[in-house]
Amino acid sequence: MADKAATLSYSEDSKGWPSFYSYLPDYMIGMNGYFYSFGPTTNDDGSVSGGNLYRHNVNETRNNYYGVQYDSTITGVLNIEPKTIKLFKTMSYESDDRWACTSLITDLGSGSMLATYFEQKEGEWFTFLRETEGTRDYRDRSVNGIGSAGQVFGAPTVTIITFTVNVGSIVSVVAFSISAF
Numbered sequence: 001m002a003d004k005a006a007t008l009s010y011s012e013d014s015k016g017w018p019s020f021y022s023y024l025p026d027y028m029i030g031m032n033g034y035f036y037s038f039g040p041t042t043n044d045d046g047s048v049s050g051g052n053l054y055r056h057n058v059n060e061t062r063n064n065y066y067g068v069q070y071d072s073t074i075t076g077v078l079n080i081e082p083k084t085i086k087l088f089k090t091m092s093y094e095s096d097d098r099w100a101c102t103s104l105i106t107d108l109g110s111g112s113m114l115a116t117y118f119e120q121k122e123g124e125w126f127t128f129l130r131e132t133e134g135t136r137d138y139r140d141r142s143v144n145g146i147g148s149a150g151q152v153f154g155a156p157t158v159t160i161i162t163f164t165v166n167v168g169s170i171v172s173v174v175a176f177s178i179s180a181f
Helices: none
Strands: 007-011 016-021 027-031 034-042 048-055 090-093 101-105 110-113 119-121 124-128 149-153 160-163
Antiparallel strands (some): 007 016, 090 124, 101 110, 119 124
16 A cells, blocks of 8 residues: 555644644644645646635635645544444435545445435435445345346245355345346
């Protein structure tokens, strides 16, 4: 993993370092309700000069520092009860527009969601997590459903459903649902 330079901020309230920023100012200060930094600027000829005053959050363009546009990333740490295995099924966030979640990685698997997968519900954007294609272990609790039936036949009182994967003894019929397309 390559090392990346970052700016850390210190919070007096939390007595810690809560945030990492991808821009590298020469100096920064909060003053009169605004945040200012002095940092490098890329000139028209490609050269870099320093010591330029930059006032943050003055327009709708986000993640643009000293003339360079950056991508947004959110790295969350979910560590309440660290010995308990977590099963993530959904994602939601508050925003005025939907995002794409290009990668979601845990120690048990990975997934991603296109922006079109998100629906607005009760003021938040919501989606079910989609697993990255690959080999699935059908014994895992994270597997929801067992796929499409390969064959269905039988009389009205007895129905036999054959699946294209080995489901072993993991299936228990609590509720039964059939969808016709």
